[in-house]
Amino acid sequence: MFERLERMPDDPILGLMAAFRADPDTRKVDLGVGVYRDDRGETPVLAAVRRAEQAVLARQTSKTYVAPVGNAGFNQCMERLVFGDGHAALQAGRIRTIQAPGGCGALRVGAELIKLAMPEATVHVSMPTWANHVPLLTGSGIKLERYPYYDATSGGVNFGAMMAALDRLPQRAVVLLHGSCHNPTGADLSAAQWREVLALVAQRGLLPYIDMAYQGLGTGVAEDALGVRLFAAELPELIVAVSCSKNFGLYRERTGALHIVSQTTQSADAILSQLARIARTIYSMPPDHGAAIVQEVLSNEALRGAWLDEVGAMRTRITSLRRDLVARLAQACPQRDFSFIERQRGMFSYLGVNVDQVRALRERHHVYLTDDSRINIAGLRSDNIGYFAESVAQVLAASK
Numbered sequence: 500m501f502e503r504l505e506r507m508p509d510d511p512i513l514g515l516m517a518a519f520r521a522d523p524d525t526r527k528v529d530l531g532v533g534v535y536r537d538d539r540g541e542t543p544v545l546a547a548v549r550r551a552e553q554a555v556l557a558r559q560t561s562k563t564y565v566a567p568v569g570n571a572g573f574n575q576c577m578e579r580l581v582f583g584d585g586h587a588a589l590q591a592g593r594i595r596t597i598q599a600p601g602g603c604g605a606l607r608v609g610a611e612l613i614k615l616a617m618p619e620a621t622v623h624v625s626m627p628t629w630a631n632h633v634p635l636l637t638g639s640g641i642k643l644e645r646y647p648y649y650d651a652t653s654g655g656v657n658f659g660a661m662m663a664a665l666d667r668l669p670q671r672a673v674v675l676l677h678g679s680c681h682n683p684t685g686a687d688l689s690a691a692q693w694r695e696v697l698a699l700v701a702q703r704g705l706l707p708y709i710d711m712a713y714q715g716l717g718t719g720v721a722e723d724a725l726g727v728r729l730f731a732a733e734l735p736e737l738i739v740a741v742s743c744s745k746n747f748g749l750y751r752e753r754t755g756a757l758h759i760v761s762q763t764t765q766s767a768d769a770i771l772s773q774l775a776r777i778a779r780t781i782y783s784m785p786p787d788h789g790a791a792i793v794q795e796v797l798s799n800e801a802l803r804g805a806w807l808d809e810v811g812a813m814r815t816r817i818t819s820l821r822r823d824l825v826a827r828l829a830q831a832c833p834q835r836d837f838s839f840i841e842r843q844r845g846m847f848s849y850l851g852v853n854v855d856q857v858r859a860l861r862e863r864h865h866v867y868l869t870d871d872s873r874i875n876i877a878g879l880r881s882d883n884i885g886y887f888a889e890s891v892a893q894v895l896a897a898s899k
């Protein structure tokens with residue numbers, strides 16, 4: 500039976516990680532996988548996380564099972580972080596949360612719930628969207644379509660085209676939105692645009708599914724959750740998938756959550772029981788360690804403050820790298836406008852070069868980015884940003 504299985508092509512993002520590791524050139528620059536790095540190119544354990552981890556381990560007396568919905572304390576802390584303390588939907592008891600194995604696990608459990616509730620559902624994703632959204636969502640059996648989003652000319656959102664497309668969707672269509680730090684483009688909705696999308700979604704009876712994997716890395720912890728908080732206050736139903744990989748630096752601990760907002764406490768309870776069943780039939784229970792750490796960080800005032808400072812430092816570094824990169828590119832290739840990079844948010848931007856130029860960057864200059872020209876801004880450092888800008892200039896000049 501197994502002999503019939505063919506070898507799969509490498510994952511577009513994770514395959515690049517392996518190629519980078521195998522490259523012996525000392526000038527190599529990794530702008531591939533979306534992992535935060537400091538100015539030494541490292542992804543250290545956050546100090547607040549380290550302290551919380553020690554407290555968790557010192558206190559832990561058992562490794563017995565927790566529950567399919569995970570750690571109740573973590574789930575509560577995440578609700579407050581995501582929706583904001585005292586949010587009306589929280590107070591009304593309309594939100595239920597399940598801890599999930601990372602943002603990916605949350606997205607998949609959410610897709611399974613949609614499939615259960617609406618077997619014929621179609622989820623509409625932005626063009627472009629994170630490569631792994633497609634298999635994660637369609638793996639549950641729901642259909643997938645795309646709506647226009649990125650405007651390559653301005654480096655912003657093609658809001659008119661997006662709204663026109665959403666306005667044509669049938670009632671109960673699921674619309675996947677990125678909470679902040681759009682992956683892969685860095686082009687986010689403004690506050691006014693979130694309000695317009697909200698009005699349209701409400702009027703047409705669409706079901707928004709918000710993926711928030713970078714809370715705190717765009718404009719601020721509360722600012723990045725603006726869309727989620729607005730939607731949860733105004734809409735009868737909403738799905739939110741959240742990841743702690745980037746903002747807590749817990750990548751390999753697989754820590755995330757799925758929040759469902761529903762109309763009544765009764766339906767919320769019914770949904771939670773469905774979520775527990777879904778988890779039980781796929782992986783039974785989420786891993787505990789990362790969630791226990793997050794709970795400790797968020798429920799201890801000193802640790803929470805230290806964590807907020809560390810998230811702030813990551814955000815500031817990304818913002819200043821964006822500014823620096825635009826200045827370097829303006830110098831190295833003055834004929835081309837890269838100023839959009841400074842207007843974007845989060846870890847990613849599209850450089851806007853074609854696939855041959857991406858390959859030339861990789862093969863001739865040892866600069867690694869995905870074929871769609873997405874760069875992880877946090878992979879730049881003060882000692883390689885100049886080399887990167889020069890490499891881009893050379894590749895652009897060579898393909899004239």
Ligand code: LMR
Pocket residue numbers: 512513531532533534629631682
């Ligand atoms: C990315 O987009 O690079 C990250 O979210 C990591 C991943 O799993 O793809």
